Amino acid sequence: MAPKVLISDKLSAAAVEIFKERGCEVDFLPDVGKDKEKLAEIIGQYDGLAIRSATKVTEKILAAADNLKVVGRAGIGVDNVDIPAATAKGVIVMNTPFGNAITTAEHAVAMMFAVARQIPAADASTQAGKWEKSKFMGTEITSKTLGLIGCGNIGSIVADRAIGLKMRVIAFDPFLSEERAQDIGVEKVDLDTLLARADFITLHTPLTDKTRNIIDASAIEKMKHGAYLINCARGGLVDEVALRAALDSGKVGGAAIDVFAEEPAKENPLFGAPNVVCTPHLGASTSEAQENVALQVAEQMADYLIKGAVSNALNMPSITAEEAPKLTPFVKLAELLGSFAGQATETAIKGIRIEYEGDVAEMNVKALTAAAVTGVLQPLLQTVNMVSAPVMAKERGITIEDIRREQHGVYENYIRLTIITERQERSVAGTVFSDGKPRIIQIKGINMEAELGANMLYVTNDDKPGFIGQLGSILGEAGVNIATFNLGRKAEGEQAICLVEVDGEIPADALEKIAAIGQVNQVKQLHF
16 A cells, blocks of 8 residues: 655645655645644544644644654754654654755855845835935955854855855864864864854754753853854744843844744844844745755655655664665564564563674664664564664663674674673574575574564473473464474583474463473563
8 A cells, every 4th residue: 555645734746746756645735734633633544744844743643643654844943843752653753954955054144244234224224215325334254254153064055155255164063073174174163262253153053952042141241242143043042132132232243033032023032123134034945945855855755655765864763765675684684683582581671782793784783773672672562663662772771782793604694682681691693594584593592593483482491302292292282283393402401492483373271381391491472
């Protein structure tokens, strides 16, 4: 059945065509995003939800979204999506961080010019017939220092444009490496240094607990007298009351503001301040950007729903369309190993260690680790998936460790998963052969080769004569047919493992009889 997508905001018609071309059914209902009740009523029938800023994807909406697999935000900001709730529900949240980057960067540069030369006020005055030439004395941009707070994708484009305008560019960004700073021609500095040196300061950082009110009264105090501030990033980065006071006093020479703490901004402390230029969140508002983000979100969502490729996800490792087919059998293997270990473990889990050896170590191990953790938690939390598993493990205090190695043994690819409990460590290993089928190749250090079917019987026992005969008799008497039978042991007379694929369920009394066999240490019926 084709995946079904709802577009609940105004999105380019080209996005609808992309969904259809890629094999998705799509309902284009651009006004439903504003109607919370209606959205909650219909969301249950959709696999994907494509939105802009009007749709609020709340916990209540997600609770009603029984089939939802992915939310795609056409644009960079996902303030309107409850990401923790989506993650807990196992829903991938994607954005399109690059589709409007150039447009937003250009708007920041345009706003810098507008405030430096007082263009909006001069325009209003001139059109009113006043011709106040001496009133609008501007500031040159050439040779001035531009301070970037945030130097990611948009910030680095602004830096490039500013260098072209012969500005000196300094940047504060904890994630900016010295090498990257050198590559793009900026000087990396701390925040206090930036505030003290910059003639123009422009913000290009997301709104987080650490960046909220990053420009407050104390930050403004550290700024050069008469410096200019530009914010085309997020409302809430600037203390608007403190900025208004600084504009009134002349401490800040001018401000260009595209985003506000509360939007739509019908009233704001900055309105009417001297030399302030305000626009209604136009950073991404060009026809090119609107088209770009619509096309991008449709392509990303369709690629995930049809091919399993994950790109620009905020709560899931990325998987490219090219690597998805190669990765799929290893995702299955990792999940099977996790499921085996999870079902066989009876005590509280403290940690999960996953070792990747050979070619698989060069793959996208983040995705594989997410799959393995999903398998481990599945017996306890039926609704868990690759999106929610790492978060759920963390919430339960389970540490996750992954290790990569080059090939050492006979297998070209090898994954070993170890469960760490308070009592012991238990490991299971597997590989994928050329037929693309996952195989178990080792359990608790005992070598064996087995495919995992839907219903398996797992028995650990002492290697003594008579066990196999008794096991076969009990299963036969219970009417349970054996499909495959796999054995392994450490050495003659020592610990052994029996892994049997059976057709259907094994009755509880038959499991009790197997557990009562003298040599048996543990019996588990496993489902995959």
